[in-house]
Amino acid sequence: MSKIYIQGTFGAYSHLAALEIELNAEVIPCKTFDECFVKVSSESGSRMVIPESNRITGNIGIEYLIFKYRLNIYAEHFQIIEHNLLGQPGTSLKDIKDVFSHTQGLSQCSNFIKKNNFIEHVRADTAGSAEAISKTKIKSEAAIASSLSAKIYKLKILAPNIENEKGNATRFLVMGKEVYQPDFGDKKYITSFLFKLKSKPAALYQSLGGFAINGVNLTKLQSYSEQNSFESYFFLCDLDGHIEDPKVQKSLEELGLHCRDFHVLGVFEADKFREK
Structure with missing residues (x-):
């Protein structure tokens, strides 16, 4: 039986998501998101199911932990939220x-x-x-x-179902210590990565040119200040495609020329919920 860490207590939406991902997993609650990341960083074979964003209310606020611990993303899971x-x-x-x-x-x-x-x-x-x-x-x-x-x-x-808007969903990430990515095949994939740019004028504009030239779609690009600084920023990014796709490789090579920090967080199949 595999271990899945969640933030919160039993009955949380994270618990519900973990059971949908693996019904027979040993679900272990943690008081904080930080505790989840610490536990999974120190244990081989364990995973965590962590909320990343909500369709209505936006980001949950775990970006700084993703940047700090750099755990691998194995999958995404969209959980319908019914209050x-x-x-x-x-x-x-x-x-x-x-x-x-x-x-x-x-x-x-x-x-x-x-x-x-x-x-x-x-x-x-x-x-x-x-x-x-x-x-x-x-x-x-x-x-x-x-x-x-x-x-x-x-x-x-x-x-039952007292939420303002029906069909609300939270995007969860399944993360762990070991690096794993699926073989490149005929499926829809997402490559998730973080980067920090060199300090120079128009750096972001220049760094993204490779994606446009190669026809690679960015589905997420968000900036976050690093360590309470308003001078140093890192970016979290998701793109449509597998890292072994030549178009994606060329785009990331172009991006790398403008970076002083670059790290691939994971390559995983896109959740079919995205097609709804």
Whole structure:
């Protein structure tokens, strides 16, 4: 049985994603994202399932850890986010006054919360909120969390699918210490990498020319300041294609001429969710 580390507690959306990726994996919760990266960096054969971005609310904020630890990305997984209002067994919607969840869970269900005049309480994560109210057993308190949380903490789903927008999804990355990439074949691939440019005028503009010339599509390009500096930036980038594709190789060679740091994070098959 393989180990998969997640941030949060049992019942978190990361837990749900891990089970969809490998049903029989040993899922191990960590308190922080940092702890996940430290554990996987020190253990051969273990992996982590970590949220990278949400379709509605954007980046989760793990970029600095990706840059620091440089673990290999094996796969991406898009998890549909369906929020539920969870309460004590025997209660109903009219009993609820206070609602607890992660700030993103609250914001993604703001219409439902306003409609019912609930008082919001921000907590560290969704599943942790469910666990907390299962212990306090106060009839007027509810949590916004997954249906898996309801099952684990023996709570009642008072209202299912209360999110503002249906079809919301979080992109998770499966990462580990060992370097692995699939053979180049007739499939859709993503190559993920990070780079830091040499300090010179128009460096970014010049560095990206190779992608345009070779017809390589960039699906993600984001800049982040390094170590609280507004003078040194690194970039995270995803492109459509396999690193062994000659067009991709030529593009990356051109980029390399302008870099003082370049690192391939992973080559993996594109999730079929992208085609929806």
